[in-house]
Amino acid sequence: MNKHDQEYIKHKNKSMVLDVIRNRRPISRADIAKITGMSPTSVSRIVADLCQAGIVKETEQFSSGVGRKATLLDIDASSVLTVGIELDKTEIKIGVVDFDGRIAAEHTVSGANHDKAPQAVADTIAAKLLELVRDNGINRDKIIGVGIGIPGIIDVDSGTVVFSSQLGWKNVAFLKLVEERVGIPTTIDNDLNVKALGESIYGHVNESRKTVLIGIGSGVGSTLVIDGEIYRGETNIAGEIGHFNFDPNGMLCECGKRGCLQTYIAEYALIQEANNFKKVSRLSEIFHEWRAGEPWAISIIDRACTYIAVTVSNVVCMYNPDTIVLSGNFIEQHPHILEAVRAKLDDFIWEPFRGTFKLVLSKFAGKSVMIGAASLALNLRLDYELQTS
Amino acid sequence: MNKHDQEYIKHKNKSMVLDVIRNRRPISRADIAKITGMSPTSVSRIVADLCQAGIVKETEQFSSGVGRKATLLDIDASSVLTVGIELDKTEIKIGVVDFDGRIAAEHTVSGANHDKAPQAVADTIAAKLLELVRDNGINRDKIIGVGIGIPGIIDVDSGTVVFSSQLGWKNVAFLKLVEERVGIPTTIDNDLNVKALGESIYGHVNESRKTVLIGIGSGVGSTLVIDGEIYRGETNIAGEIGHFNFDPNGMLCECGKRGCLQTYIAEYALIQEANNFKKVSRLSEIFHEWRAGEPWAISIIDRACTYIAVTVSNVVCMYNPDTIVLSGNFIEQHPHILEAVRAKLDDFIWEPFRGTFKLVLSKFAGKSVMIGAASLALNLRLDYELQTS
Incomplete structure (x- = not known):
């Protein structure tokens, strides 16, 4: 020993x-x-x-x-509060969260973050956090940690955004930038990772011992949480189903390979496909036409639901979880999508997996990254106190 | 609490x-x-x-x-020995293994087990084990457990073979049958699970913290071992990549669904495809023609290698392991297969995963289920002693 x-x-x-x-x-x-x-x-x-x-x-x-x-x-x-932050392409959501996952105060900063200098984003975070604490009469000394969820590949140990296409960042040591501005121990992680953690700790799946969160939006990804701990894999990129290969001769993906799952169900892929028929620039426009009964829109949404069902089935084959949480822009556009996916699932799920898992929507929806990031910060700070004290 | x-x-x-x-x-x-x-x-x-x-x-x-x-x-x-048994379609391998994974004595019983009565198979196991112990002067009292690896879906807790197409068994309480005959605490598990465990404990990947074993033979499957423990999932069927869906409109699989991975690379699928051109009944015949440079055989092996590379890439996306062990009849037919898969992998592996894992062959090859089953029995018996003593 x-x-x-x-x-x-x-x-x-x-x-x-x-x-x-x-x-x-x-x-x-x-x-x-x-x-x-x-x-x-x-x-x-x-x-x-x-x-x-x-x-x-x-x-x-x-x-x-x-x-x-x-x-x-x-x-x-x-006496223990943490701050959870969601940083994405168009918004910064900041929340002060207590020991039991309740939001004590929150604030959203709108405005494009893509290609913005990381220093400027860190400045905004520090200023808005200060404001939030002051305006809500929160005792700053009670805040033991800050957690940030960011779309992309994150090196958790060094606090680096290795790559984020949504932010247009590559190898940005973002943890340090934030920490030196706010003066509170900070941690950063992939947005889906913290989202899955939050759902599994505070969500309606908190009885779950093996939760998988699948996110379908501008990108596609998943995270497995085993007994309240994120399964990160060797380099914190486990669950990257977006680059799951379906067809060696399929469509070219943004990663340069062919036939990745993203080319079937990511937002940009659906919009691109729609443009073969009609000029659209947003997912909501496709859903609008879908609701109006337009055959081309029905075809696009239907095919996406098929591939989401296939994806759920494949994730179940790999992880054999007790709960799957579906989240993301596509899933949340319309309440019927979950039902459409569920109906198709019967066509794909292998017999032995039937009845082994629940398929649910994210409980916190738009706030889940914020709450999840706060819960990650809480876990890590407690862990840290335990290790060093 | x-x-x-x-x-x-x-x-x-x-x-x-x-x-x-x-x-x-x-x-x-x-x-x-x-x-x-x-x-x-x-x-x-x-x-x-x-x-x-x-x-x-x-x-x-x-x-x-x-x-x-x-x-x-x-x-x-x-003072501590365990017995590892591999039970498959055509053979029963029995080995007495010591605390350090060394085989003290072993014996192979040839003969079809498919559709044989489970009682008869248990009789054979008990008789041959007795013989093995007697002929090798092994002190029976030192044997603390028996582990059996079986292809199929195994309910570990109840010791039931839920389904094994290779054995033609459904809901067979096999643990009990063996245990009451040999009089030693017995455990049964899926063959790939114990194989992966053995490789990760005693194999050349014993520095690995996240090992995935992929088996490609009559069926296709995988097992993730995290820090020396099998990741079973909720119902012990995690890693069932054989029924991973590649194409909702693909070939019909033996499971009744279309486009499962098995229909691309399982032994029976390759043999069936070969028969479109020439009458063959065994995988080795295809390999024979492949070595002789027959274009149809090259085409079949080449396509199989492509889909194995795709599978490795997809498994890496999900599990982000440090080591992947390839095993099974297809992989072990020819030493060049590993190289062929490696070469193709470059076409599929997503950039962030490059260099994050080793791709190796099984160390124990034909003995890995036996050694793995023994190591499972050892772990479980130690665990049991700890819980009850």
């Missing part, structure tokens, strides 16, 4: 103590020791760390029963 | 103690307490359980340093 393993065990012990307090609050140190099998000394040391970090507090209640009365411990829910 | 959680923590503590002994053997109880942060009482209790279970033994060495000399503990590697 090397040093790394010892650190790991120490960290696990701290997580275990925090989990016991979370689930059985209020609770005494002696009871924590009894439940965890740890020595009273170890428990006291860890509790002291957690109190100092402001996560745990001593209550004014005492344990009942025989012997010396012991002070009970509780989570200090109100 | 409910009873389940307390049991879970107790179990985790035992695993932790066993891991510490495994990695730092020989070691004293006091040092275990120091490293784990557990109380000396808890450590002593767990160690007593592990000694009683025969997994851990007291050595004749003592700790150095000041104070009372403490007896050092070690793993009793020689």
Whole structure:
């Protein structure tokens, strides 16, 4: 057993103590020791760390029963806030979120972010966050972390946007830019990753142990969350179904390869196809014609639903989840889309997978990246406190 | 925190103690307490359980340093053996495997198992295992578990072969049949699952934290192993890429749907296609003609390699692993196949995934299901001892 393993065990012990307090609050140190099998000394040391970090507090209640009365411990829910930010092509959404995933205050900044200098975007975030905190009388000291969800490939460890076609950024060390402006520990991650995390922690799938979120919009992607943890893969790009190959001789994708799933269902692909028949520039126009019963629009939406059903089926084959959350612009354009996909699913789902999963819509819809980013920040900060305190 | 959680923590503590002994053997109880942060009482209790279970033994060495000399503990590697069994259409391979994955004795029973009565197959297994143990002077008491890898859908918890087209079985409670004949705790699982586990524990990918094994033979499937644990999904059928849909209007698959991956690369599909041109009944005949430079055979193998490369690319998109192990009859027919797939992979792999994974062949080839099944039995028995002792 090397040093790394010892650190790991120490960290696990701290997580275990925090989990016991979370689930059985209020609770005494002696009871924590009894439940965890740890020595009273170890428990006291860890509790002291957690109190100092402001996560745990001593209550004014005492344990009942025989012997010396012991002070009970509780989570200090109100002392811990995190900020969740969604940064995409056209908006910045900022929210202050509490320990239980409730939004205490929020603000949306509209305006194109594509090709904007990262410094300018970070400036806007810092200024608007300051404003939000001030205008809502929030105690800034209670904010322990900032989480940002960004469309694209994110190197989580270094806090770098490796590539984001939506923002037009490549290798931007964005975490640092934000952190040095807001002065609060910051973390960045892929938008679908945080969205999936938020849905699995606070959404209506919070009983789910294996949630997959599938996002269908300007790009196509998915994220698997196993027992409340994002399955990132080796380089944080697991679930990149958009570049899933369907046909070696298919249409050319923006990635330079042929036949990727994106060429069948991404927004730009549908718009491009529609233009073979009629000049349109937005997905909502296709849906408008679809509702009006235009055959060409029905054909486009119908084919997209077929490939979404195929995608759900393929994701189920790979991940065998208990829940699939569908999200994104295409899915949210019309309430009937979910039903259309469900109806088609019967044609594709392999017998042994029938009845093994629920197919639902995102609970938080437009706010899910914000809430998810905040929950990622909370998890990471708690983890960090546990590791370093 | 409910009873389940307390049991879970107790179990985790035992695993932790066993891991510490495994990695730092020989070691004293006091040092275990120091490293784990557990109380000396808890450590002593767990160690007593592990000694009683025969997994851990007291050595004749003592700790150095000041104070009372403490007896050092070690793993009793020689006292623990498991049996790994591969059961497929045409063979039963039985091997006795030690704690370190070495085969102590093995035996292969040839003969069709398809449509054979499960009772008869269990009889054969029990008789041959007895023979193997007797003929090789193996102490039967040292065998703590039997693991069996079977092609098909396996309900691991109930020990049932839900469906195996290779064996022609449906809802066969096979675990019970074997267990009551051999009198040793038995476990059954999908053959690819145990194969992947064996490769990731004892194979040349044992540094890998995210291994995917892809099997291409009479069927097509894959298994992801994360940190030494099979990712099973919700109902133990994660990784079923054989029924991955490529084309809603594709060829009819044996599952009754159209365009499944199997219809492109499974053995039967290739043989069927070959018969459009020439009467062949085995894959090896196609390979024979391929080596002889026959254009039709080159076309079939070439297309299969294309779809295998596409499959590798798609699996990488989903799982983002550090290692992919290719295995199965098609891959193992000729050493050049791996190279052919590698060469094609460049055409499909999305830029961000380049260089993120190794593509290798199975290390144990024909013995990998046997070794994998034994390693599953070992893990489960250790786990069981930890939970119940």
